Amino acid sequence: xxxxxxxxxxxxxxxxxxxxxxxxxxxxxxxxxxxxxxxxxxxxxxxxxxxxxxxxxxxxxxxxxxxxxxxxxxxxxxxxxxxxxxxxxxxxxxxxxxxxxxxxxxxxxxxxxxxxxxxxxxxxxxxxxxxxxxxxxxxxxxxxxxxxxxxxxxxxxxxxxxxxx
Numbered sequence: 773x774x775x776x777x778x779x780x781x782x783x784x785x786x787x788x789x790x791x792x793x794x795x796x797x798x799x800x801x802x803x804x805x806x807x808x809x810x811x812x813x814x815x816x817x818x819x820x821x822x823x824x825x826x827x828x829x830x831x832x833x834x835x836x837x838x839x840x841x842x843x844x845x846x847x848x849x850x851x852x853x854x855x856x857x858x859x860x861x862x863x864x865x866x867x868x869x870x871x872x873x874x875x876x877x878x879x880x881x882x883x884x885x886x887x888x889x890x891x892x893x894x895x896x897x898x899x900x901x902x903x904x905x906x907x908x909x910x911x912x913x914x915x916x917x918x919x920x921x922x923x924x925x926x927x928x929x930x931x932x933x934x935x936x937x
Contacts, residue, residue: 784838786878790853791832791840798857800825800900803847822901823860828917847898854880855890858913860898867898867906870913 786792794815799808804824808815816827816900840850849857854874858870871894873884885893894910 784879786876790875790877791835791850793830794826794832796828796830797832797845797847797848798849798860798897799826800897802900806845807842807847822862826911848893848900852885852890853877855885857894857897860901862902862906865905865907867902867908869894869898869908869910871910872913 779808800823804817804826808817808824808826809835814828814833818825840846852871853873854875855873858872861868871890873880877883891910895908898908899906
């Protein structure tokens with residue numbers, strides 16, 4: 773297990789929005805198989821169209837004290853923290869992945885990664901989920917809300933053309 777110098781969350785005493793209170797962790801099918809499939813009866817897991825959403829009654833099953841047993845190989849969304857995915861949607865060869873950092877983590881400002889790294893991690897998650905040939909658009913989740921409002925004003929025929937239906 774990594775030491776406190778390797779894991780910036782080691783020693784944190786707050787149980788909020790992280791592995792200490794695991795809620796709605798988004799995983800690619802491969803990540804689910806690698807980290808949670810063997811312990812499916814100890815977690816709440818639901819399969820969405822493309823990804824797995826995992827929650828646990830308390831802390832993540834891989835957390836021992838303040839250390840993560842799978843820290844070096846942890847899922848993308850764990851590496852992304854305090855950012856988290858808002859949603860994933862595939863439209864043809866394009867995958868749109870939204871993210872935000874609305875968390876109560878007391879170390880959030882120190883842990884926030886640059887947008888380039890966030891985009892790289894979200895691209896990894898999307899390609900692991902949809903395949904290596906997908907083009908990925910990673911956007912803060914406030915933008916899709918605005919886009920949906922705009923699209924809701926577009927006539928239905930034009931929306932069908934845009935979506936390819």
